[in-house]
Amino acid sequence: MIVSTQKPFEQILSALEGGERIFIIGCAKCASVCKAGGEEEVFRMQDALAAAGKEVTGTIVIDETCHMLRTARDLRSRKEQVDEADFLLVLSCGAGIQSVAEHSDKKVIAGTDSKFLGNIKRFGQFEQRCSLCGDCRLNDTAGICPVTVCAKGLVNGPCGGMEDGRCEVDAEQTCAWVAIYERLDRQGRLEALDKTTALRDFSHKRHPNNLRLDK
Amino acid sequence: MLSSLARKISQSNFVITAEVAPPKGSGIDGLLKAAAFVAPHVDAVNVTDNQGATMRMSALAAAAVLVREGIEPVLQLTCRDRNRLALQSDLLGAAALGIRNVLALTGDAIGCGDHRQGKAVFDLDSVSLLRTIKAMNSGHDLNGTPLEAATAFYYGAAAAPEVEPFAVTLPKLAQKAEAGAGFFQTQAVFSPEKLAAFCEAVSPSGVTVIAGILVLRSAKMAEFINRNIPGLRVPETIVERLRSADDPAAEGISIAADMAARARSICGGIHIMSMGRDHVVPEIALAAS
Ligand code: SF4
Ligand code: SF4
Numbered sequence: 001m002i003v004s005t006q007k008p009f010e011q012i013l014s015a016l017e018g019g020e021r022i023f024i025i026g027c028a029k030c031a032s033v034c035k036a037g038g039e040e041e042v043f044r045m046q047d048a049l050a051a052a053g054k055e056v057t058g059t060i061v062i063d064e065t066c067h068m069l070r071t072a073r074d075l076r077s078r079k080e081q082v083d084e085a086d087f088l089l090v091l092s093c094g095a096g097i098q099s100v101a102e103h104s105d106k107k108v109i110a111g112t113d114s115k116f117l118g119n120i121k122r123f124g125q126f127e128q129r130c131s132l133c134g135d136c137r138l139n140d141t142a143g144i145c146p147v148t149v150c151a152k153g154l155v156n157g158p159c160g161g162m163e164d165g166r167c168e169v170d171a172e173q174t175c176a177w178v179a180i181y182e183r184l185d186r187q188g189r190l191e192a193l194d195k196t197t198a199l200r201d202f203s204h205k206r207h208p209n210n211l212r213l214d215k
Numbered sequence: 216m217l218s219s220l221a222r223k224i225s226q227s228n229f230v231i232t233a234e235v236a237p238p239k240g241s242g243i244d245g246l247l248k249a250a251a252f253v254a255p256h257v258d259a260v261n262v263t264d265n266q267g268a269t270m271r272m273s274a275l276a277a278a279a280v281l282v283r284e285g286i287e288p289v290l291q292l293t294c295r296d297r298n299r300l301a302l303q304s305d306l307l308g309a310a311a312l313g314i315r316n317v318l319a320l321t322g323d324a325i326g327c328g329d330h331r332q333g334k335a336v337f338d339l340d341s342v343s344l345l346r347t348i349k350a351m352n353s354g355h356d357l358n359g360t361p362l363e364a365a366t367a368f369y370y371g372a373a374a375a376p377e378v379e380p381f382a383v384t385l386p387k388l389a390q391k392a393e394a395g396a397g398f399f400q401t402q403a404v405f406s407p408e409k410l411a412a413f414c415e416a417v418s419p420s421g422v423t424v425i426a427g428i429l430v431l432r433s434a435k436m437a438e439f440i441n442r443n444i445p446g447l448r449v450p451e452t453i454v455e456r457l458r459s460a461d462d463p464a465a466e467g468i469s470i471a472a473d474m475a476a477r478a479r480s481i482c483g484g485i486h487i488m489s490m491g492r493d494h495v496v497p498e499i500a501l502a503a504s
Pocket of ligand 1: 129131132133134135136137138145
């Protein structure tokens with residue numbers, strides 16, 4: 001899922017300056033799970049804006065705001081409230097915010113910061129395990145991603161900052177290469193580390209990216 | 216033409232290196248003074264590359280200044296601040312400016328430096344940078360395109376003899392050797408036994424080990440290093456020795472000199488890390504000769 005966090009309320013308020021009537025859009029998927037823009041957060045935002053003297057013309061929580069057609073359709077179903085608003089405040093990931101912008105020429109206000117593609121560790125705890133490099137190496141690295149879990153994205157073993165198995169960048173974290181080594185060791189295939197590693201290929205990372213499935 | 220460091224190592228002579236940091240500014244008087252002071256006592260002087268992710272004069276420019284003064288530098292080159300185009304351009308430029316030794320490093324994380332919001336590049340890492348130098352020495356670039364003139368670098372890599380778990384670092388050291396590293400300049404070593412074990416572990420690769428000798432001034436400095444400098448670790452026994460010494464600075468020099476003297480019979484050279492206190496270099500160098 002895409003992990004996002006809500007921007008500080010003062011920042012949202014200052015972005016809303018010059019607009020009195022606000023329509024709020026949340027997302028029932030990722031933004032809901034990470035509590036940046038689900039039902040509850042939209043509801044609270046409505047209260048907070050009202051307390052700050054804004055008029056909320058309406059709210060909606062779209063099922064996957066990143067789904068452009070669905071977002072357009074759902075917003076059309078609330079056309080009056082949307083039309084009445086000066087600004088549309090969106091509490092979803094950056095992709096969802098742009099689905100809204102694509103649909104409406106009104107000023108769209110981003111109420112969140114999109115952070116990473118996250119695994120859900122347990123309720124309210126998210127961890128980045130994949131950074132969508134486009135060129136997956138997990139088959140060579142015991143199913144642990146060095147591109148992401150290593151703070152430097154090193155694909156050839158630990159850097160000189162590893163210490164007692166911990167990462168130079170965050171001593172709370174196990175060095176990714178220690179984790180990879182130990183797992184390969186348990187699997188009895190440490191020789192995987194003797195292989196010459198392919199260079200990172202950032203051409204897979206060019207953006208804006210797109211994918212079209214052939215019929 | 217071989218660098219004098221390469222020549223000495225190939226003749227199995229014990230080598231001594233020290234390091235200078237480029238200035239945080241455009242003036243080079245301090246750099247020249249430091250380099251000129253340490254140069255007579257060592258075989259080559261490492262020039263650090265935005266060490267600790269702190270922005271300073273380019274190591275390439277500073278190393279070129281040393282060449283101009285007749286001092287042989289080891290250009291440290293990290294993968295943190297440049298992508299593969301910039302690294303290769305810099306290597307060609309370094310060759311043209313008479314720089315013959317390179318130490319290929321990953322680079323400290325950007326978050327420990329003075330430009331924390333910057334983008335850390337890590338397009339290549341230390342191993343792929345070594346492979347790049349190997350390719351350029353054999354006359355082509357990283358993608359196999361021929362160079363008009365090949366480079367002829369003598370190049371090496373970093374190693375950490377005292378790090379735990381040590382076994383995790385071995386495959387990467389093997390890859391560095393495979394990529395043609397001629398020497399390992401190690402992080403600070405304090406235990407002759409660990410240094411010996413390290414040399415034994417890497418001896419099949421034939422890479423010359425240059426042991427890092429850290430010169431400490433006080434227990435406080437050791438504690439600061441342990442807290443703030445990635446990859447440098449002063450064992451508690453050493454910190455305690457400094458703490459209880461009447462003259463910690465002298466004790467620090469004696470710890471380093473002892474280690475340097477022991478290293479002579481264990482490995483191929485020492486690299487003196489004086490942390491900007493150049494006046495200690497002659498004494499440590501003497502202890503190892
Ligand atoms: S290598 Fe890592 S970042 Fe790349 S696709 Fe696989 S898990 Fe994701
Ligand atoms: S300590 Fe390990 S995980 Fe951390 S940056 Fe270095 S190699 Fe990567």
